Each structure stands twice: as structure tokens, then as C-alpha cells.
Amino acid sequence: MARTREKCRGKACLAPTHGRAGWRWRVQLISLVIFNSYFLSPVGKYLCLPVLNCYSCPVGAVACPVGSVIAFAAVRRIPYYVLGFLGLMAVSAGRAFCGWACPFGYLQDWLYRIRSPKWKLPRAADGLKYAMLVVLVVALPLALGRGEAQTASERIVQGSKGSFDYCAVVCPAGTMEAALPKLASDKEFRAHIPLRTWSKLAILGAVLGLGVVSRRSFCRSLCPLGAITALTSGMSLLRLRTDPDKCTRCMRCAQVCPTAGRSVPAAAGDKESSAECVLCLDCVRSCPHGGALSARFGDRPILTSQGARDA
């Protein structure tokens, strides 16, 4: 941990993402395996967990909420089931799924560990994901959908004939987990790669490249699921709480925040974080003042800062 801090001093990579106890990366790794365990799909594909993991992937085991919302929008039905599911997840864990379980978030955490010049994404970029949600997940599928039931396969196959939604034109997780295996396994497809696939490959490359230089840049700026979870983050039972008597406002927590979402409250009752907080709890682990910062589920503390153990 101390070595990590030393190594990253003066750069943007201050966070002990996988430091000390390493609980988070273990949970992320286990989630990655579970969400891509094909044998779980008979049950898993009923579950719209708020994680970005393409359900068109040959081994994908859970239903993608973004793809599901698009499918409902295309048939002009309100996705009660998906919204109910996402609402329950939002109340129980807020954006913790982004920080602890999302496979694409996990990939970005690893990418950011690659040695390179680091760059902070401007705050204005955070708004882009809401535009993605409104335009590419709701409005265009509603406008261009034919009002007929379509499977993901049909929708994306028809995508080459005019559908224009997030899965069909942007989603880098879909490109990585579905298009790349297709390219690897289908000789004919490889010989005649459609223009749209090329553009999606370019988007994937850009997202991965940006992930190396800017931490969690995709989650903050382009993920429509991040937009949904950000909009509902205020209702989470899981949240941060600062003890104003112990906090010295050293801002260490804000420095290690991967999404620049931590806002240190000046007084009791002030906002602890913005909607960008993915509840990774790096701030709690990094806080140099014992008991100053804690993560609570309701009123019950689940993790409290231990102070400068390795300072």
C-alpha cells in the first residue's frame, strides 16, 4: 500500500484500487466469472443486474438492463420488470454495483494501472452519458422500433438495416464480448466486416485507450447504465458518512476518488458525494483519520476508516 502511494505520488493514480485487503478486486473478479458463467444463464438471464456485461456474449449469464430497456422501447412497452429490478438494486446498493461488480468497470480499473501519462476527465463530460441514455436507449429505439417483439439477435441483425441504438452503434462491451468472438470464429464475417462493426471497433479502441489515461472515463461519460444508476443513487441505503469532529478536511478521500465524485462536507448534513460516486470505498480505506469516514447501510456502519496505518 505504502509502495503504491509512493509509486503514484504526484500523478492522478493515487487510489489504492486493489490495495491492502484487496477485497474489491476479489469481488470484481468473482463477479466477472459469475456473470460470464454460461451454465447460470437459465436463471441469470431473468436478472437485470446493473452491470455492463453483454448478453450476446456466448458465455454471458445475465440480462443487460440497457439492452432490455432498448428491446422494450422498440416494442413501445414500459419495462416495469427492468425498472423494478433496477430500483430494488438502487435502493439496496446504489452505485456499488459499478464499483464492485461491473466487469467493464473492472477492466477499466486494470487499464488505469498501465503506466502512462494520466489525465483528469473534465466534469462537463459527465453529462454525456445522460444524452446516451435519452437518445440512444430510449428516444431512437422508440422512434425507429417497429412495435414488434424482437429478440436481441433480430434487433442487432436488423441493426445493419437501419436500427440505431446504443447496443447497435456504441456499446464497447458488446463489441468486446460479442463482435470480437464473432470476428475470431466466423471467416465469412471477417472477410466482409460491415462499416458499423468497424466504427464499433474504433469506439472500443478509443474507450480502452481513454481508460488507460483517465480513470473510469467510460463509466463517467458514456455508460447509459451509469446514467440510470447515477439518477437513482440518491435513494441508496448504502452511503458515506463523515464525522465532522474527526475529519480535518485533508481531502485525501477526494484525491483517491476514481470518479471525482467525493465532496467533503463542510458541515453535518452536507452532501457527501455526487451522483458519480460508485461506492468503491477507496476513500474510506485511504482516510488517514480513524473513524472520520465510514460507509453505512442505513444507520449501521459497515466500514470505518482506520487511520494512517501505513503512513
Place this chain on the structure above:
Amino acid sequence: MRNRGLILLGLLLLVFVGMLLYGVHTGDALYVFKNASNFCFT
């Protein structure tokens, strides 16, 4: 104040559970499953 927050959260939970069950009743859950069960490649 705290009680009001908890009551609000409880109501929200009820709404979400209601939406989920309504979705199961109308076949949305099955639609989600079928939609997610097609291995396609973009």
C-alpha cells in the same frame, strides 16, 4: 426526519417490488429472458 426518510424508502421499495411483480405477471420477465438468450454477434 429520519423516520420520514425510512418511510419514504419503504414506500419506494414497495413500488419497485410492485413493478417487478407486475412485470412478471405481464410476461415482461420472460421477454427479458428470451431477449437475452440469443447469442448474436454485432
